[in-house]
Amino acid sequence: MPHSMATALAKLGFEIVPFITDRPTGPTRVHRKALNRLRTLQKQLCVTPIRKWLDDRAPSKTRRRVIDPVTLRSIRIECQLAELERLNQLPDAIFGCCISSSLYALETNLPIIYFSDATSYIIRDTYPGLMNRGEAHIQTLHQVEHTSLKRTSSAIFASPIVRDSAIKDLGINPESTHVVPMGAHVTPADPTVIEAPTPPPTRDHCDLLIVASDPIRKRVDLALDATEILRQRGINATLHIVGPGTPRSNASTAAKPLGRLQLSDPNDRQTHQQLLRDCHIQLLPSLGEAFGIAPIESAHFARPSIVANAGGLPFVVLHNKTGLVIDRDESPVAWADAIESLIDNPDHYRDLSRNALQRARDELNWDAWGHSVAKIITETIATQR
Template sequence: MKEKATIGFLTSLDPKDKRSWSGTQYRMLTALEKEFEEVVILGPIPRPRIIGGIVVRIDRVTQFFFKKKYNREQNILKSIYYYFFVKKKIKNSKIDLIFSSSAGPEISFIQTKIPICYLADASFDQLLGYYPNYSNFASFSISESRFIMKKAIDKSHSYVFPSDWAANFEIKKYNLKKEKVHVVKFGANMDYVPDVSKILNKAYNSEINLLFLGRNWERKGGDIAFETLKILLEKGLNVTLTVCGCVPPVQHTKMKVIPFLNKNLDKEMEEFHELLYQSHLLFVPTRSECYGIVFCEAAAFGIPVITTDTGGVSTIVKNGVNGYTLPYNATPLAYANQIENLLNNQNLINEMVKNSLEKFKKELNWDVWGKEMRGIMMETIRNKDN
């Protein structure tokens, strides 16, 4: 019989909303509800116009005088507001542990004896200058954000990250005890169970469809993918490129564009599944990536991945196992050669397809995540005074 515990799920977003963090919050909540008798949702946290208005004005003034941005999300004003909201939520509660789901600012000023399990996909300092929207901040805003996140780390009792990249950085940055830091991979954000027989019978000896998934053409390496397509065609390979999630600034007769699919709509989710069935390789030469749920979704459909060795990607995609991660400075020609070599080795493709399905079954799904998180959370509760 499972040991009982009540978990407080803290996020400023609504974890019941499948759009929150691209569905990741919803999957976490569902997984934890399977593992614990009670999960108390401590969000969403309303955002008063006055708070938002002040933050926007600070940002505008900063841009006007310093030509720099102000971090509208990780700042003291919002953190103090979160403190008062959370204080009311947990007062007189019977919560055994607070699960801080990407909620650094929400816990930074919290005062409680309830142990906190902190989860994030990256540190503020990792994102700084790495993601386009984490660039050109004013120095005082950077200091403020670092202060907020340091307090969040200090308040927590255990730490969970989806990648070795994030975990190792946090250990070094904040001098954390390794035994309190855990790597637990996120899963594919889907309820659908793919038809394995359909996947294993997919033909790789006719037209090959490369799939590019991403909302941001530039950040996901769209230009590299497009140039790679042209090189592959020049080599005489029978390939197409399907772009889903954005509208590229370029066109090609061998490139199909699906601007957007809303996964919250059953019909469009079915279209997404069919797209995965029809794809032979997931090709996303991303420029910055904390993790990459899309690589988990590819694994669920047995699709080998060609991508970049950056951020947390290599925790999911293992060279020669379920795909390849090329160096950050790899050229379109290097990607084209890698794809060509793989397509010329049917035995390796077959192995990668099977390996991908196996990784999804054993590692890259939310049931596995939930079971691992239960162990971490129960250990955190037992060792809260250490």
């Protein structure tokens, strides 16, 4: 995301001065991968009850493990700002994506424009990595974010639910908040060849797609259940799965697992683009989702999505306009019914296809994001001069 954001702002004439918040010199890429694997293994070996117990056994140590690194990040930014001021190159403002850990102890008179697609409260309730930590660790993260957001001049959030959390849970001034949706990571190589409406699914041919780096939270098996129900109803449905999948989905004849796709690999990116273009509907029955970029990617190919009403998904997919939104607690039968309703009503599918593509081109792209954020940055700077 930060690269897409920097690119969008640079296209509008902003000069981007990157700050280095980690060590200026550090491990090589290979070493970083090895360290990340070791950390992942450590987390897997340290089961949840033990991790929570360790967090809460010595709360002062837990607090220091969070506070010390974020304070150091702030100090590094202050040092870089001092050097820029010495060179008479001080920027007009500080902008950052998900930088609450860098702002915690930052002392500056520059306006700060903050962007995020989540709050620590949403992450706590959505992602296992934080749900499995002790209360001392979680409360320290809340404190860091609360302190950091008080330093911001303007705070931009990817969806209304995140803004609401920042106002309610973190006490940010509502008048300083904005909502600007993000763009997609995967878009057509040539957008001009995408036309709406796209061909609707039929009982003889229904390709479904789920993109799930976390197959448990995004409920790959529920999507598979719905696909298998469709097959029992005589519909030739196939679920294409991008991500690690589950043991069941990797063995099912109703699924086509593709594993992880690396977008930095041209072949993998092309495969992903082809899936987005060919699959009639993207499914995202997530238990929790801060925003949800995957449905936006399908929309850029004029393909609607069916999603759960979790987190920011009802903002990303507008019910009965750019796709369908289903209650998170509904059964796989309800998901199968929703898919079948679009098969039986191709005109409705075509309307969703047209609307999804139009909204993707009008709002859910990085150029649109850049124009909206540029206006907020410019107004914030002017207000604080």
